[in-house]
Amino acid sequence: MGMWKDFSRSYLARNPAAARTIGVAALAAAFFLALLCGLFSNAWSYEVDRICREEGSWQARVTLPLTGSALEEALTALEQFAAVDTVTPNAGLSGEGATVVELTFRHKAAAYETLDLIQTRLGLTDDQVEAHDTLLSRYLVTDPRDATPPLLLPFLLAVWGAAVLALVLLLRNAFEITMQARLHQLGLLASIGATPRQLRLCLLQEAAVLALLPLAAGTALGFGGCAAVIAAVNRAAADLPGRVPAVFRLSWPVVAVVLLTAALTVFLSAWLPARKLSRLSPLEALRGAACPAPGRRIKRRVHPLLAVCFGIRGELAGGALYARKKSLRIANVSLLLSFMGFTAMLCFFTLSDISTRQTYFERYQDAWDVMAVVSDTGLDSFSLTESLTTLPGVEDGVVYQKQEAHALLPAAAQSDPLQALGGLPALAGEDAVALGDGWLVDAPVVVLDDAAFLRYCRQAGVSPSVDGAVLLNRVWDSLHSHFRNRQYLPFVQPGTAALTLADADGTPLGELPLTGLADTPPNLREEYDSYTLALFCPQSLWTRWTREHPLPARNQTPEVCVRLLGQEGITLAQCQALQAEAAALLDDAGCTYTIENRLEERLVNDRMIRGMEQILGAFCLLLAAIGLANVFLNTLGFVGQRRREFARYLSIGMTPGELRSLFWIEAAVLALRPLVITLPLTALVVAFMLRASALDPALFLAEAPFVPVALFALLLVGSVALAYALGARRILTADLSQLLKDDTLP
Amino acid sequence: MELLQCTGLKKVYGRGDTAVCALDGLDLTVERGEFTAIVGASGSGKSTLLHILAGVDKPTAGKVLVDGVDVGALDPTRAALFRRRKVGLVYQFFNLIPTLTVEKNITLPLLLDKRRPDPEALDRLVAALGLQDKRKALPGQLSGGQQQRVAIARALCYRPALLLADEPTGNLDRKNSTEILDLLRLCHRELGQTILLVTHDETLAAQADRVVTLSDGRVVSDRKRG
Numbered sequence: 009m010g011m012w013k014d015f016s017r018s019y020l021a022r023n024p025a026a027a028r029t030i031g032v033a034a035l036a037a038a039f040f041l042a043l044l045c046g047l048f049s050n051a052w053s054y055e056v057d058r059i060c061r062e063e064g065s066w067q068a069r070v071t072l073p074l075t076g077s078a079l080e081e082a083l084t085a086l087e088q089f090a091a092v093d094t095v096t097p098n099a100g101l102s103g104e105g106a107t108v109v110e111l112t113f114r115h116k117a118a119a120y121e122t123l124d125l126i127q128t129r130l131g132l133t134d135d136q137v138e139a140h141d142t143l144l145s146r147y148l149v150t151d152p153r154d155a156t157p158p159l160l161l162p163f164l165l166a167v168w169g170a171a172v173l174a175l176v177l178l179l180r181n182a183f184e185i186t187m188q189a190r191l192h193q194l195g196l197l198a199s200i201g202a203t204p205r206q207l208r209l210c211l212l213q214e215a216a217v218l219a220l221l222p223l224a225a226g227t228a229l230g231f232g233g234c235a236a237v238i239a240a241v242n243r244a245a246a247d248l249p250g251r252v253p254a255v256f257r258l259s260w261p262v263v264a265v266v267l268l269t270a271a272l273t274v275f276l277s278a279w280l281p282a283r284k285l286s287r288l289s290p291l292e293a294l295r296g297a298a299c300p301a302p303g304r305r306i307k308r309r310v311h312p313l314l315a316v317c318f319g320i321r322g323e324l325a326g327g328a329l330y331a332r333k334k335s336l337r338i339a340n341v342s343l344l345l346s347f348m349g350f351t352a353m354l355c356f357f358t359l360s361d362i363s364t365r366q367t368y369f370e371r372y373q374d375a376w377d378v379m380a381v382v383s384d385t386g387l388d389s390f391s392l393t394e395s396l397t398t399l400p401g402v403e404d405g406v407v408y409q410k411q412e413a414h415a416l417l418p419a420a421a422q423s424d425p426l427q428a429l430g431g432l433p434a435l436a437g438e439d440a441v442a443l444g445d446g447w448l449v450d451a452p453v454v455v456l457d458d459a460a461f462l463r464y465c466r467q468a469g470v471s472p473s474v475d476g477a478v479l480l481n482r483v484w485d486s487l488h489s490h491f492r493n494r495q496y497l498p499f500v501q502p503g504t505a506a507l508t509l510a511d512a513d514g515t516p517l518g519e520l521p522l523t524g525l526a527d528t529p530p531n532l533r534e535e536y537d538s539y540t541l542a543l544f545c546p547q548s549l550w551t552r553w554t555r556e557h558p559l560p561a562r563n564q565t566p567e568v569c570v571r572l573l574g575q576e577g578i579t580l581a582q583c584q585a586l587q588a589e590a591a592a593l594l595d596d597a598g599c600t601y602t603i604e605n606r607l608e609e610r611l612v613n614d615r616m617i618r619g620m621e622q623i624l625g626a627f628c629l630l631l632a633a634i635g636l637a638n639v640f641l642n643t644l645g646f647v648g649q650r651r652r653e654f655a656r657y658l659s660i661g662m663t664p665g666e667l668r669s670l671f672w673i674e675a676a677v678l679a680l681r682p683l684v685i686t687l688p689l690t691a692l693v694v695a696f697m698l699r700a701s702a703l704d705p706a707l708f709l710a711e712a713p714f715v716p717v718a719l720f721a722l723l724l725v726g727s728v729a730l731a732y733a734l735g736a737r738r739i740l741t742a743d744l745s746q747l748l749k750d751d752t753l754p
Numbered sequence: 755m756e757l758l759q760c761t762g763l764k765k766v767y768g769r770g771d772t773a774v775c776a777l778d779g780l781d782l783t784v785e786r787g788e789f790t791a792i793v794g795a796s797g798s799g800k801s802t803l804l805h806i807l808a809g810v811d812k813p814t815a816g817k818v819l820v821d822g823v824d825v826g827a828l829d830p831t832r833a834a835l836f837r838r839r840k841v842g843l844v845y846q847f848f849n850l851i852p853t854l855t856v857e858k859n860i861t862l863p864l865l866l867d868k869r870r871p872d873p874e875a876l877d878r879l880v881a882a883l884g885l886q887d888k889r890k891a892l893p894g895q896l897s898g899g900q901q902q903r904v905a906i907a908r909a910l911c912y913r914p915a916l917l918l919a920d921e922p923t924g925n926l927d928r929k930n931s932t933e934i935l936d937l938l939r940l941c942h943r944e945l946g947q948t949i950l951l952v953t954h955d956e957t958l959a960a961q962a963d964r965v966v967t968l969s970d971g972r973v974v975s976d977r978k979r980g
Binding site for chain 1: 805808810811830831834835836837838839843845849850851852853854858862863865866868908
């Protein structure tokens with residue numbers, strides 16, 4: 009073995025570049041591997057912790073409608089299931105005559121199967137058995153009966169797996185590159201009688217010496233980087249309400265997996281080329297196996313574009329790229345994906361931001377600043393209307409109740425313009441439910457306190473009276489206008505004085521008198537579905553009417569909405585103060601409610617998008633880094649082979665300038681390919697999305713992410729250019745004529 | 755008329771104690787249309803001479819004139835253009851571009867000059883070298899003898915003043931070696947091509963009009979045949 013050790017050591021001492029290539033590749037691969045695995049495992053455990061914190065750590069719940077000894081028996085039966093780990097009654101959820109028991113399983117994979125067995129054994133109904141789907145799905149356990157199981161985790165796992173595979177291939181590439189350079193030397197060894205086994209051992213030893221330290225250092229740096237990323241995320245999200253900071257956890261199994269994967273890759277990377285090598289004859293190895301044996305089928309790829317643009321030099325550069333296609337694959341794929349991902353992400357966020365702003369924040373800008381929804385309360389039992397709408401700083405306040413209902417619309421009751429178009433089905437299509445000689449139409453009822461209702465009547469030009477409701481008499485003309493720029497037709501005949509409300513299945517409940525028809529709804533933060541008959545009803549009338557015409561049970565869970573609008577140009581602080589005051593009033597009254605303010609919601613929304621942009625952007629950068637590492641490996645590796653290639657060009661009279669231009673063409677192809685593929689594709693997709701969402705292209709162009717995309721492209725192009733400049737310097741500064749004189753090299 | 759003239763050509767590699775003198779004041783003249791073989795033992799300076807003539811290497815001292823051009827004084831770009839247009843180089847290991855077809859390999863010097871090869875001249879050259887049915891093949895799909903023929907075709911494509919062949923049969927069997935030599939002779943006879951053949955094989959050299967023997971970087975004998 010001593011001789012091999014000496015041979016390797018002296019080779020490495022004389023070829024520091026090869027040693028560096030492997031060292032850097034091992035360091036980079038281990039770093040990214042550790043970073044990715046660390047981030048993934050930490051994100052996963054944070055998510056599991058979050059679910060356990062918010063929903064509890066139970067894996068299944070069964071409700072046992074038993075008491076006394078029957079309950080005891082059932083509990084014992086539960087404990088006897090082999091897969092069941094713990095059985096814990098939950099006193100908080102249990103009521104009289106029914107005990108809720110929480111279960112955990114020894115093997116989570118058997119959770120659903122065991123739950124089925126439990127249900128059969130204890131004779132429970134479907135409602136009495138519940139699995140913790142979200143928690144279990146984080147362990148990749150999903151309900152076998154669920155036709156659409158959650159795919160997010162498998163998807164993330166696949167992405168992670170692809171990234172790990174890319175890193176493994178990166179490492180393997182580094183070995184192959186240096187191995188090619190070593191073929192000649194190994195051929196020499198083989199020619200003096202070294203056995204394949206000896207060659208393999210020699211290479212493996214060398215790989216171990218070169219890669220172990222960088223692997224360990226890269227792993228340590230990677231987990232360090234992971235801790236830093238988590239700390240940065242915590243800092244960035246520090247003021248998000250209700251967020252528990254993530255704690256970096258170094259899980260030893262993950263460290264072991266990283267080290268093992270990296271070490272195994274190094275071992276395989278060294279072993280596979282070594283095996284390939286041992287199949288070559290010493291002569292082939294001596295010649296570097298550069299020229300394939302005659303008669304072998306060789307595919308030739310012509311690059312027409314390159315040939316047209318750069319003539320024979322383009323063809324030569326294309327050929328050189330094609331010959332290195334395999335080792336450049338990671339670079340090509342990851343550069344393309346990183347740039348495409350980055351561009352697509354930014355365009356998507358820009359589009360969705362414009363759309364959200366238009367449809368939500370700007371549209372309701374003058375409708376609300378603070379909004380509270382009080383659940384399980386009707387307007388008649390809500391006593392805070394006065395005190396809420398007169399809070400200091402409130403310019404306009406409305407308290408209203410929303411109620412689902414349906415209305416019967418006889419065909420003849422439709423307005424003339426609507427009938428002229430062919431009636432409701434012509435506009436609504438399948439959304440129009442036929443009933444008798446008319447249609448059953450959704451009729452959302454908004455109940456306003458009488459004062460607010462009278463104000464609305466005056467605003468809408470209807471004679472103020474609390475004896476009837478106001479109908480929003482408009483239907484979207486979907487035949488002649490787009491949803492973003494709607495035109496409306498009158499829905500019903502002008503003189504309509506009452507509307508028959510009905511049950512969901514069309515059973516009439518009674519007639520609701522109308523005091524008038526309006527073109528515009530009151531200023532509320534509400535959307536009314538297309539083809540619905542929205543009704544605005546004074547509270548006194550609604551109370552009377554529902555007493556006479558009881559609504560079906562499922563429509564009897566009303567909620568009260570409080571809409572407060574502050575002064576024009578309200579600041580975030582004023583908004584928050586108003587919200588706090590409203591919340592204090594609601595708290596004092598013992599209400600169950602949710603409350604939000606427009607500016608803060610906007611802020612949280614913005615920050616969430618920015619956070620997502622940062623995470624996805626970082627992932628794109630990571631991909632780009634992997635691709636660029638591969639480009640550097642390729643330009644700085646393969647030096648021996650490339651020198652021979654260029655010596656050949658030199659011999660047929662290629663000038664130094666032409667030699668350099670070959671590098672630039674190669675670099676341009678590599679760096680511009682992601683751009684050339686991505687930009688037209690993105691333009692097409694964006695154009696399609698703009699069309700589909702009917703957004704103004706000028707709006708998008710004004711906010712399109714040109715600068716970040718250009719910067720990312722510049723980063724890619726600059727890095728590839730740097731890699732090639734360094735490679736060109738290493739190759740062209742050598743005395744190429746010396747190579748031509750060396751007869752042992754082909 | 756002289757095509758090539760070397761006077762007091764000297765080439766020293768390295769410095770001080772490790773200096774090696776490859777050419778030691780060599781004088782050589784070659785007439786236009788001559789087929790000259792340069793022979794000598796390994797290390798006698800044959801390949802060094804050839805590379806200086808091709809403008810790949812520069813002499814330490816002395817002067818080389820090829821077709822009136824002072825080759826030693828050329829900068830790298832001019833040297834490359836000189837190599838492309840004035841000399842054809844044939845090597846033992848062919849030095850073909852593996853990613854280009856036979857036809858592209860042959861016309862490469864023309865293509866680098868952005869010149870269109872004359873189809874008729876190309877047809878004649880390809881036919882003369884027996885490569886008609888291999889025009890679209892890649893070098894890797896050819897035998898050694900065929901590859902060397904492509905290399906010769908490439909060297910001749912620009913109708914160079916001087917064809918330099920460095921052990922062109924060194925990597926071939928007997929039959930192919932004879933074929934290649936016959937080809938070189940044909941070029942010389944039919945086209946009047948000036949050829950400088952570097953070899954250590956005396957029987958091969960005997961086929962040339964003139965045999966120049968080098969030893970320790972000097973001409974030790976210069977015989978003309980017949």
